[in-house]
Amino acid sequence: MTGGLDPTEAYDGRITVHVLRDTQDNETIQCSSYPEAIEIVRQNTEAVVATKIEDRDGEIVFTSDEMNIEDWVAEWENAKRSLSVNVEAHECPYDNVACVADDLCVQCKMDKAQDQF
Numbered sequence: 478m479t480g481g482l483d484p485t486e487a488y489d490g491r492i493t494v495h496v497l498r499d500t501q502d503n504e505t506i507q508c509s510s511y512p513e514a515i516e517i518v519r520q521n522t523e524a525v526v527a528t529k530i531e532d533r534d535g536e537i538v539f540t541s542d543e544m545n546i547e548d549w550v551a552e553w554e555n556a557k558r559s560l561s562v563n564v565e566a567h568e569c570p571y572d573n574v575a576c577v578a579d580d581l582c583v584q585c586k587m588d589k590a591q592d593q594f
Contacts, residue, residue, distance in 0.1 A: 491533040
């Protein structure tokens with residue numbers, strides 16, 4: 478039996494890195510994972526005009542013209558981490574969309590405090 482968290486991301490080999498150069502020698506590289514794609518971008522940062530990471534749905538999720546790869550990696554890791562967090566279900570009776578089980582709105586906090594007494 479395994480313990481711990483379930484994977485938050487599955488790879489199916491359809492992540493693509495586009496390496497764009499000044500010449501006609503543009504490259505399209507198929508990757509099996511985001512870490513592999515990130516490493517390819519890092520390796521090509523200095524020698525190319527731009528690099529792009531395309532997800533399995535065909536959406537460009539990173540462009541070196543707009544963001545530094547290290548900044549993008551930090552955001553990507555935060556997003557992965559937040560997907561792995563299990564949050565208790567909570568329905569706010571005051572319809573506050575920002576009210577969640579581990580961060581209640583003021584009205585829910587007051588209700589909780591009143592219920593304790």
